Amino acid sequence: MSETHRDQYLIREEPYYRTVEDEVRLYEAAYAARMPVMLKGPTGCGKSRFVEYMAWRLERPLITVACNEDMTASDLVGRFLLDADGTRWQDGPLTVAARIGAICYLDEVVEARQDTTVVIHPLTDHRRCLPLEKKGELVEAHPDFQIVISYNPGYQSLMKDLKQSTKQRFGALDFSYPGAAIEAEIVAHEGGIERDQADRLVQVAQRSRNLKGHGLDEGMSTRLLVYAAQLMAKGIEPRAAAQMALVRPLTDDPDMRDTLDAAVDTYF
């Protein structure tokens, strides 16, 4: 595989990532052991940013696949394509990652059907290989290859959970919203607003997170706080910014909306 091919997946600039606990050290050890890693946590809490940061830090290419229920095993491993000269094999993202020694990040892996997910199994144990059955090739993973998956344990129904046989192939890191001081630091940095404004946004989010399971499926994410901050940095009044970025995306229920708007009014 050519170097240019590998280079296109390298992250050139350091992504901004604010360390929350011990995750960098733990991930580095897992990578050194080429252990498959699962990042667990709610949406918008920093999982994808963390993987980008770690790929940059370890100087490894990163190939990200956003999983969905229509995804098939062929979408991951590859397929024969028809062209003027007949058929031609095209590697899927998982195969490319295995060949070039990338970190392959399967985002929201539970969205994929279980018969899709099982294709990663041979890559996650001592075999570290990927059979391309249709092509009749056994790809041996490059020594640098690692597989990382993310998932949000909150959303799972029994039908849509990872099999134990899949789960137990990974070391797992729990992600959640950072503590208030760290989260405000992130929001101020990413949104380009003053720290005291960021502190207020975080307080609103913490209120909403207490409503999880009491009318809300999920509280306001760090991502939404960054959105609100970005609107404020563009000159939008804090209340309007919070309504647009924090409250409206979260709920369609008028009572809950009023409750959250009232929380916003408390802080702005």
Ligand SMILES: Nc1ncnc2c1ncn2[C@@H]1O[C@H](COP(=O)(O)OP(=O)(O)O)[C@@H](O)[C@H]1O
């Ligand atoms: N620890 C962190 N350091 C820097 N930015 C963060 C952090 N956590 C969250 N963010 C911000 O929140 C946004 C959403 O995070 P992301 O990694 O996309 O969430 P997830 O993948 O968990 O859904 C990021 O784009 C970034 O602006």
Ligand SMILES: [Mg+2]
């Ligand atoms: Mg993500």
